[in-house]
Amino acid sequence: MIFSEGRRGFRAYTTKHLDELLGRGGLDEQARLRVRAVATVLPFRTNAYVVDELIDWSSIPDDPIYRLVFPQEDMLPEADVSRLAALLRDGAPAARVQEAAREVRMRLNPHPAGQLELNVPRVDGESVQGLQHKYPETVLFFPKQGQTCHAYCTYCFRWAQFIGEPDLKMASDDIGNLVEYVKAHPEVTSILFTGGDPMIMSEAVLRRYIEPLLGLEQLESIRIGTKSLAYWPDRFVGDPDSDATLKLFAEVVASGKSLAFMAHFSHPRELEPDVVQKAVERILESGATIRTQAPLIRSINDRPDVWAHMWRRQTAMGMIPYYMFVERDTGPQDYFAVPLADAHRVFRDAYAQVSGLCRTVRGPSMSATPGKVCVDGVTEVAGQRVFVLHFIQARDPELVGRPFFAHYDPDAVWLSDLRPAFADRFPFETAGAPGPLST
Structure with missing residues (x-):
């Protein structure tokens, strides 16, 4: 419930x-x-x-x-x-x-990056419902009772979860299945609860999902992806369930595992109410950490000063700036998308305004089919203007951290818009099959 x-x-x-x-x-x-x-x-x-x-x-x-x-x-x-x-x-x-x-x-690419097919693991030929295993060390879990939010973002790349199409949903209430899958995959060290928004669930339901994981020695961290701090901060302050929820967070930390609260803040105004500061303080007091992330969204936060202000404010509140994402190739992308060249300019100019404490943030990053691709910049190499890119995460771990190049295109908004430079193919187009998804 x-x-x-x-x-x-x-x-x-x-x-x-x-x-x-x-x-x-x-x-x-x-x-x-x-x-x-x-x-x-x-x-x-x-x-x-x-x-x-x-x-x-x-x-x-x-x-x-x-x-x-x-x-x-x-x-x-x-x-x-x-x-x-x-x-x-x-x-x-x-x-x-x-x-x-x-x-x-159906024309809006409801499941970008193959998230409904490519990232769902299979065991003995059967798909494991409610799980995604795109990167070796991390499994995503979609709790059935967390498949809604306190409010929907118009840019959300998971909008297809909320439209009542059963074939487009990813969800499970079988925590035993998750536990057994993790045990069978010793490379998995982190679980990310996502949705929807897991924090729409009551403490009792959230506990049913989290508690069985605490005995898994291989797990180092549990993450919760949520926008509740922005859209319903009272969940951690005045809500009748808030004390019990924070106690659960403390139990995760006491078990020796890191609890990372992956908070989505899209605009500085979401940080302003006093109740947000109080909610952040209470979460941090539980021993959890809070990392912040959001996509770059045209007409909403596509100015360097907006991001610099957010990162400074988040750091002052005790949170850790984590990611600036590129808007996914789904839904009303044409409405929200910022060209990659402009996205890098916004990131660079914001990054230049903040201290080293804020520079934990990475981006602009595309969560594409082969992995998280970061746009490092635009430069000239051998007389050609090119994008410099690298993988922050990749389905093939051998690609992580290795720079590669694409021809500069001022109108490109996604990886699929780019053409390889100095090669016939991008590195991920010749890489081997992704390990965790083939099991």
């Missing part, structure tokens, strides 16, 4: 509240209709904390937090939006609207 929204003071808003919420910003009927049309394709969910504490309604549609959680009509092709809006306006049957919406979704 996830927590009871009424009992804990958490109020969720979904598509049935969308028209009412949009009215707060003064959008006219036609504009609201077109936003609702986009929401038939992309998932929408937010909550009272985000709506009342983080969004500046006098500044919409340009307010960055509003753009983070509310669909925008230009996130999809105009023809698709107009078609869906006409169906809604004419009162078309729900099944017809959903059929039209599904057609659009």
Whole structure:
């Protein structure tokens, strides 16, 4: 079970509240209709904390937090939006609207980097549900009760988890299966709980997943990927379950394992409320560490000063800047994507503004099919302008840390847009088969 929204003071808003919420910003009927049309394709969910504490309604549609959680009509092709809006306006049957919406979704690459097929391990010919094993040392686990969030980000590369398509979901409630898989793979030293958002679960449910892992000597760390500090920080402060949750965190640390809280902060405003500072303090007091990450998102955080401010503030609060990601090749990528050359410029200029304590951050990094590819810069080699890249992580560990080159392309936004320089192929195109996925 996830927590009871009424009992804990958490109020969720979904598509049935969308028209009412949009009215707060003064959008006219036609504009609201077109936003609702986009929401038939992309998932929408937010909550009272985000709506009342983080969004500046006098500044919409340009307010960055509003753009983070509310669909925008230009996130999809105009023809698709107009078609869906006409169906809604004419009162078309729900099944017809959903059929039209599904057609659009299937063109949006709902599972980038082969995450539904390539990264799911197989044992005796059968796929192990709810697990991904892309890198030898790390297994991702998708708890069934954690497949929603306190609020959905419009840029989320896992948007397909939230649209009610069973064939696109990754989830499991079989913790025994996870334990046995880890035991069978001694190279695995870290488990990452992800979703959705695992922190949507109550402490009792979260404990059922985490406690069986504490006896696995090979495990060095447990990670929790979450945006709860940004979208529902009261989960760790005033929530009736907060003390028990923090006790569970302390038990993980006491067992000799590192507990890493992988916190998603996309904009400095998410760090401003006092309750966020208090939540961070309580998590750190449990012995857990907090590492911060987010994608670079056009129109929301695509300026160096925004990132420099975030990294300084996060460091001052006791958190560790970790990753700047490149927006994934899925969903409304055309709306959010920043060209790789510009992404590196933003990263470099932000990096130059901060002290060494903030320079734990890495990026801009693409989580692509062969691994996490970092754009190190643009330079000239042998008379050619090129991108310099390297793998932070790779399906083939032999590729990690080895620089390679691609022809400079000012419009490239993803690895697939690049062409190899000084070679016929990229290194990963000739590398051997990835070990952990073939078992």
